[in-house]
Amino acid sequence: SQTIHQWPATLVQPVGSPLSLECTVEGTSNPNLYWYRQAAGRGLQLLFYSVGIGQISSEVPQNLSASRPQDRQFILSSKKLLLSDSGFYLCALDRAWETQYFGPGTRLLVL
Amino acid sequence: GQQLNQSPQSMFIQEGEDVSMNCTSSSIFNTWLWYKQDPGEGPVLLIALYKAGELTSNGRLTAQFGTTRKDSFLNISASIPSDVGIYFCAGPAGANNLFFGTGTRLTVIP
Numbered sequence: 001s002q003t004i005h006q007w008p009a010t011l012v013q014p015v016g017s018p019l020s021l022e023c024t025v026e027g028t029s030n031p032n033l034y035w036y037r038q039a040a041g042r043g044l045q046l047l048f049y050s051v052g053i054g055q056i057s058s059e060v061p062q063n064l065s066a067s068r069p070q071d072r073q074f075i076l077s078s079k080k081l082l083l084s085d086s087g088f089y090l091c092a093l094d095r096a097w098e099t100q101y102f103g104p105g106t107r108l109l110v111l
Numbered sequence: 112g113q114q115l116n117q118s119p120q121s122m123f124i125q126e127g128e129d130v131s132m133n134c135t136s137s138s139i140f141n142t143w144l145w146y147k148q149d150p151g152e153g154p155v156l157l158i159a160l161y162k163a164g165e166l167t168s169n170g171r172l173t174a175q176f177g178t179t180r181k182d183s184f185l186n187i188s189a190s191i192p193s194d195v196g197i198y199f200c201a202g203p204a205g206a207n208n209l210f211f212g213t214g215t216r217l218t219v220i221p
Contacts, residue, residue: 004153032207034208041216042213042214043199043211043212043213043214044154044199044211046208046209049207049208051207059208090153090154092153094207095156097142097159097161098142098144098159098203098209099144099156099159100156100209101156102153102154102155103153104152104153105151105152105153107151
C-alpha cells in the first residue's frame with residue numbers, strides 16, 4: 001500500500017532562516033506529488049505539484065520553492081523564511097479516480 | 112476564479128445528533144470528494160462521487176452529488192465524539208489538481 005512520510009513533524013524556525021521539508025513516498029512509482037499549506041483554522045492552499053523528476057509547477061508566487069530530485073522524493077524549500085510562512089504543510093500524491101492521499105504533515109512555526 | 116464555499120463554517124452539536132453540511136461551487140464539477148481532517152493530521156478521503164444525483168454511504172456518512180453539479184451534501188447520522196474535525200469538499204481543478212473548499216469545522220459535545 002502507498003505510504004507518505006513527512007519530515008520533520010514539527011519545526012520552529014526564526015525569521016530569515018532557511019527551510020527544507022521532505023516528503024518521501026512508498027508503494028508507488030512515478031506518482032504526481034503535491035505540496036499544500038494550511039494556515040491555522042483555514043483551508044488547503046496548493047503550493048506546488050510535480051508530475052515527475054525535475055518537473056515542478058508553482059501555483060502561488062511566494063518565497064518558497066520545490067524540487068523533485070528522485071521519483072519518490074519531493075522537497076519544499078525556502079532561502080529566507082517569513083512570519084507568514086507559518087502553517088501546516090501537507091504532501092499528497094495522486095490516487096485512482098481523481099482522489100489524493102495525504103501525508104501526516106509538518107507543522108512549521110516561524111518566530 | 113473558481114470557488115468552493117462550504118456551509119456552515121463551524122458546527123457545535125450534541126453527541127447523537129445528526130449533522131448536515133453542504134458545498135457549493137461557482138462552476139460545474141464532474142467529481143465531488145469529501146475529506147475529513149482530524150486535528151493535527153492530514154485529510155483522509157471519506158466519500159467520492161462521480162455522477163450527478165449519486166447518493167453514496169460510508170457507514171454513518173452519506174454524501175450526495177447535486178443534480179445541478181454545482182453542489183454536494185454530506186450528512187453524518189448519530190454523531191460521536193470522534194467525528195470531530197474539519198470536513199472539506201473538493202473537486203478537480205485541471206488535469207492534475209484538486210480544488211478544496213473552505214471547510215466545515217465540527218465539534219461534538221459528549
